[in-house]
Amino acid sequence: MKRLWIYTMATLLLTLTACEQGVPQLGKNTVDDVVAAMTLNEKVTLLIGTGMAGFMGDSAVVGETQSLVPGAAGTTHPIPRLGIPAIVLADGPAGLRISPTREGTNDTYYCTAFPVATLLASTWNTDLVEHVGKAMGNEVLEYGVDVLLAPALNIHRNPLCGRNFEYYSEDPLLAGLMASAMTKGVQSNGVGVSLKHFAANNQETNRMGNDSRVSERALREIYLKGFEIAVKEANPWTVMSSYNKINGTYASESRTLLTDILRSTWNFEGVVMTDWFGGRNPADQVHAGNDLLMPGRAEQGKAIIAAIEDGTLSVEDVDVNVKRILNLILETPRFKGYAYSNKPNLEAHAQITRNSATEGMVLLENKANTLPLQSGIKTVAAYGITSYDFIAGGTGSGDVNEAYTVSLFEGLENAGYTIEKDVESLYENHIQAENEKNKPDESNPLAAFLPKNRPSEFVPTTAQLAQHASRSDVALITIGRNSGEFADRVLPGDFELTDVEQQLIKAVTQAFHKQGKKAIVILNIGGVIETASWKAIPDAILLAWQAGQESGNSVADVLTGKVNPSGRLPMTFPNSYWDVPSANNFPYEVLADQRRNLMGGDEASAKEVKNIDYTDYTEGIFVGYRYYETDRKLVSYPFGYGLSYSTFEYTNPTIKQVDKAFECTIDVKNIGTLSGKAVVQLYVAAPENKALAKPLRELRAFAKTSELQPGTSETITLRVNTDALASYDEHREAWVVDKGLYQFCIGQNAHDMVAQINISVN
């Protein structure tokens, strides 16, 4: 606190002295004048962040600016002489990540753990996501942060990517519109976002050195498309370049990516920053248009100056980047002197979390209307470790320091249910014993970032289960998964259920069925898991995702029917990992070892698949449902899938051409007995093109109805710009809309179409 005061006073004094001497001041003079007054050292200082405490932070002011908001990921360098303050950047996609406590005070600085991005995408509701973004951005503002390092919108190329929970979807339109909504919401507070990680960052294994070898077409149509949508629609203040290389060049060193595409083609006017410690050559980064190097190391400054001195980098390149950073600083609350409160309305935000989470939960199975729970159900037997230790969100920079997480059993108790006490104590004793064994290694500086060792699952004995079933009305079995940056997920035991989990589902369901009672599986996961082998066993499956700090209350709201589930999958759940189009081109050792065992190969053949230096995106544009539908591959749950407690009817599809767009309408009627929302998904099939293979159909627009009472209907209008029908033709280096007959289909999901109209494009 004292250091912060000294720093503030020193800054004020220097600024006053500078003003007296007539030195240009940011905000009072033009940016050009300020840049003209800067020494080369000052310019270079501005291009480099102030380091990261405990992680090679080696610049002079590291301590001072980092105490502005403890726990923030980084700050820029202040230059008091020119009236340039430091600005603060902090994660992340599920809410602001700062330290919840500070030295010398008992005050707390908790933030709201909102639902993870994958859940938000499952709402298919852009208004809702904007609303969440508004609340998230308010915490950014009120805790004195200037730029939120989110949203993250890399494509779910492979279900094993450890950060998929931070990302939205396997589809670029859904990802791009979700990121736009989040950006608009956050930035409506007068703070900025950083769209990340730009681009083709689809795995964690060797993330800082891996080369994503991807065709130009797949890049444009799949991996860049979402960024293009969000940049054009929502004007993000900043973009974060990714760690990886793309076709041999680090993203942060690629002028093609950061200047030609992002700026010249999409008109992005903001700042590009590196991911933390990303890239290798600072001079190349500056020339590429990567303005800010984060978190910043003194050697980077020396390398930039050396490059200027030996003529490999021009001062003009430096100036362009410096100006962009100054323009960013001018917009920030810190520059404007906003008096932040450190007291955002956490209660109101908890309510937003609870409501938004219910809307993104996906009902996967519901035999004989098991859900909503019938009124006679009073006592619940809750199985699975995660029923008692619910996972609010993933780990790493996508984590949030929230004050609490409502567990499933707490949520059920809040909703008036009684938890079967024998089951509860069985679990609590087991969890306590396991936690004793699994204490994290506090000496590892990354410990706070890594997933903690979770207690192992167990199956109660048949006699115990029979007794529980006789004392309770229904069984819930929660299956939990967690992951985060630095590591990808593994196949057995993570993507697939463990044998114990399989046995738990079977044994509990059998025991309850024997007594005429039902068993429901709750999936508390951040990414896709295998479901085909066991989904027929329980009576219902609710995919709750990692739903933020109100998780237990949100799940209870859906189980009781207070909220009718309207979530739809933003990705495909395949029948088997090996059906994933990138299954064999996803480098990680456990998979390789397992493949060796599966294939009976030797050490040498295992090495062949351990290609951790590069990843070939051989599937091209055929990612997710674009592959499964085109190749007619059966899946466990298709993209866009989700059940409701109600039924919806789709009638009267129309289409007309207006200006350079198509306008489709469809009537959606709730023909069930409970009120609820439906998602309208518009897929378009392009005419066949022998030279440029087209997916069977692609999502081109979507919308969510309002809450429809039984018997009522709503007309939904969806607009598709003609340009949005284009494919990227590598030979012509252009987007091309083929002439011919297009099928516009309304789907319940990517597989099941309910209405179709054809229209010609000439």
Ligand code: BGC
């Ligand atoms: C992550 C970024 C994050 C940054 C700052 C990196 O490790 O990849 O997503 O914003 O750290 O915490």
